Amino acid sequence: MKVKNRGALLGSRILDLLTIAVVAAFLFPYLFMVSSAFKTRLETFAYPPVWLFTPTFEHFENIFDNMNILFYMKNSTIIAVCSTLLTILIAIPATYSFARYRFRYKEGVAYGFLFLQMVPGISIVFALFFIARALNLFDTHIFLIVVYLLWNIPYAIWMMRGFVEGIPVELEESAMVDGASRFKAFRLITLPLMAGGVAATAILIFIGVWNEFSLAFFLTSTNARTMPTTIAFFMTHSGIKWGPMFATATIGTLPVVIFALLVRRYFISALTFGAVKG
Amino acid sequence: MNGDIRSQRRRPTWLGPAILILPAFAVVFSIAAYSAFSLFQLSTVDLTFGEPFRLAEGVGLQNYQWLLTNEHSTFGATVRITIHYLLGTLIPELLIGFAIALLLNRKMRGNSLFTALLIIPVVLMPSMVGLIGRLYFSYDGLINFFFESVTGVRHNWYGKDLALVAVILVDIWEWTPFFILILLAGLQTLPVEPFEAARVDGASRWQSFAHLTLPMMLPLILTTLILRFMDVLRLFDVIFVMFSGGPGTATTTLPLYVYRTTLVQRDVGRGSAASVMLIIIIVALTVILIKLRERIKFEA
Numbered sequence: 001m002k003v004k005n006r007g008a009l010l011g012s013r014i015l016d017l018l019t020i021a022v023v024a025a026f027l028f029p030y031l032f033m034v035s036s037a038f039k040t041r042l043e044t045f046a047y048p049p050v051w052l053f054t055p056t057f058e059h060f061e062n063i064f065d066n067m068n069i070l071f072y073m074k075n076s077t078i079i080a081v082c083s084t085l086l087t088i089l090i091a092i093p094a095t096y097s098f099a100r101y102r103f104r105y106k107e108g109v110a111y112g113f114l115f116l117q118m119v120p121g122i123s124i125v126f127a128l129f130f131i132a133r134a135l136n137l138f139d140t141h142i143f144l145i146v147v148y149l150l151w152n153i154p155y156a157i158w159m160m161r162g163f164v165e166g167i168p169v170e171l172e173e174s175a176m177v178d179g180a181s182r183f184k185a186f187r188l189i190t191l192p193l194m195a196g197g198v199a200a201t202a203i204l205i206f207i208g209v210w211n212e213f214s215l216a217f218f219l220t221s222t223n224a225r226t227m228p229t230t231i232a233f234f235m236t237h238s239g240i241k242w243g244p245m246f247a248t249a250t251i252g253t254l255p256v257v258i259f260a261l262l263v264r265r266y267f268i269s270a271l272t273f274g275a276v277k278g
Numbered sequence: 279m280n281g282d283i284r285s286q287r288r289r290p291t292w293l294g295p296a297i298l299i300l301p302a303f304a305v306v307f308s309i310a311a312y313s314a315f316s317l318f319q320l321s322t323v324d325l326t327f328g329e330p331f332r333l334a335e336g337v338g339l340q341n342y343q344w345l346l347t348n349e350h351s352t353f354g355a356t357v358r359i360t361i362h363y364l365l366g367t368l369i370p371e372l373l374i375g376f377a378i379a380l381l382l383n384r385k386m387r388g389n390s391l392f393t394a395l396l397i398i399p400v401v402l403m404p405s406m407v408g409l410i411g412r413l414y415f416s417y418d419g420l421i422n423f424f425f426e427s428v429t430g431v432r433h434n435w436y437g438k439d440l441a442l443v444a445v446i447l448v449d450i451w452e453w454t455p456f457f458i459l460i461l462l463a464g465l466q467t468l469p470v471e472p473f474e475a476a477r478v479d480g481a482s483r484w485q486s487f488a489h490l491t492l493p494m495m496l497p498l499i500l501t502t503l504i505l506r507f508m509d510v511l512r513l514f515d516v517i518f519v520m521f522s523g524g525p526g527t528a529t530t531t532l533p534l535y536v537y538r539t540t541l542v543q544r545d546v547g548r549g550s551a552a553s554v555m556l557i558i559i560i561v562a563l564t565v566i567l568i569k570l571r572e573r574i575k576f577e578a
Binding site for chain 2: 029032259
């Protein structure tokens with residue numbers, strides 16, 4: 001009996017170690033990339049790879065001083081923040097409607113939104129390119145902000161609908177019995193209760209826009225260029241500038257990683273359009 | 279606003295919800311309709327990218343016909359590469375992801391921290407992931423270092439035989455956590471009673487996995503597969519940055535084909551026709567998969 005217990009304990013220790021090894025394996029490529037941002041060019045290309053080295057900050061200095069990375073961060077921030085706020089503002093009433101009313105063709109309309117969300121960016125980006133040219137909006141912040149709404153609004157509706165449906169409708173009804181209007185009941189009761197879900201949705205939309213590549217790459221040139229599309233600057237005729245690129249990637253991914261860890265409670269819902277609760 | 283919504287009870291019941299949905303509907307469907315109209319229009323003309331639109335010559339549906347039937351068209355080969363890419367990513371991601379989810383689904387200190395950390399690959403900037411992949415798969419890169427340590431040989435991942443494999447491996451690294459996270463969440467909400475009953479009846483671990491866990495998880499597995507399927511089919515950025523569809527056409531999946539036809543060959547008409555077909559393929563296959571999942575759900 002005792003032996004069996006010891007065996008079980010050993011087995012569970014082995015599984016613990018295996019778990020840690022698996023998680024480490026998934027994090028390793030990212031951590032190695034971050035560490036490479038602090039390596040000199042020679043160290044980046046060393047074979048076999050260098051594991052211990054004196055960190056250098058030259059690449060970070062380089063991207064801030066010579067590549068004007070702050071400008072692209074500013075563009076990314078403006079576009080991501082504006083598109084996210086607009087999305088939430090437009091999506092909240094629609095979400096409420098889907099969650100709280102019964103009407104004909106409701107699911108049909110909801111799926112209509114979902115199908116539009118499925119359209120690949122790359123498949124309409126060149127049509128959008130011609131539209132932007134025709135409207136004189138090529139390489140502007142506003143064009144990207146509006147275009148992203150096509151994907152963001154359906155996503156927000158599907159995400160937030162689950163959160164609203166999770167709040168008992170009786171709370172609102174009792175407020176309305178007490179004389180509050182439907183809007184007031186929503187504003188005073190449901191909105192505060194769904195605030196966490198709205199914040200999580202907003203953060204996930206922000207991450208999506210911040211990371212988005214194909215539309216930003218083909219619909220901007222210099223003025224509205226965003227962080228992810230700056231990679232083109234690192235692919236030069238004389239080869240790829242790995243150091244500055246890793247420094248940019250490190251800075252560009254840091255806010256996203258922090259944000260994602262903040263809303264990890266909502267992450268499963270986020271990945272499945274609210275179909276699965278974490 | 280207050281009065282409007284309050285008094286909607288006396289009006290037709292669809293008016294309230296319709297007013298609330300209208301802004302979202304108007305914005306989304308007008309952008310979509312405008313783009314769809316332009317895209318379809320572009321797919322019926324002969325136009326070189328860079329030329330003004332007034333030089334476009336209407337050719338009807340000839341672009342579609344060319345893509346599907348012309349002997350010089352590589353559309354068929356592209357579809358084949360896309361299928362390889364789909365199977366090469368989805369199957370390993372599901373199997374590895376499910377296995378790791380089962381591994382994580384037990385009481386252990388720090389488990390919630392581990393699952394949180396697995397979010398990181400999923401939220402990284404895809405363009406940067408592409409560049410990471412490009413460096414790690416270079417001849418003197420990290421991947422070859424590990425390969426040489428274990429097998430003693432290095433591979434040319436940039437060559438046309440292995441480029442697609444390299445792109446697939448990057449996707450597996452980035453997106454297996456997606457399966458892990460969702461399937462783990464599913465495993466944690468399974469009811470306990472059936473498993474206890476099975477243990478009392480003397481079922482082996484494998485039996486309770488095959489007869490209880492698997493059938494109960496099937497709907498969620500299908501949902502996850504459908505979501506990933508849509509994403510893999512429209513993936514552009516990582517492949518674009520790693521190999522931009524090359525060498526040759528080795529990594530030219532459908533989204534890459536759209537890009538290369540429109541911008542590299544500068545053929546706007548055929549590129550747009552390919553875009554339309556990509557949209558139709560994604561929507562049609564997803565509808566079929568959703569229907570399929572519903573049927574399985576009812577049978578289960």
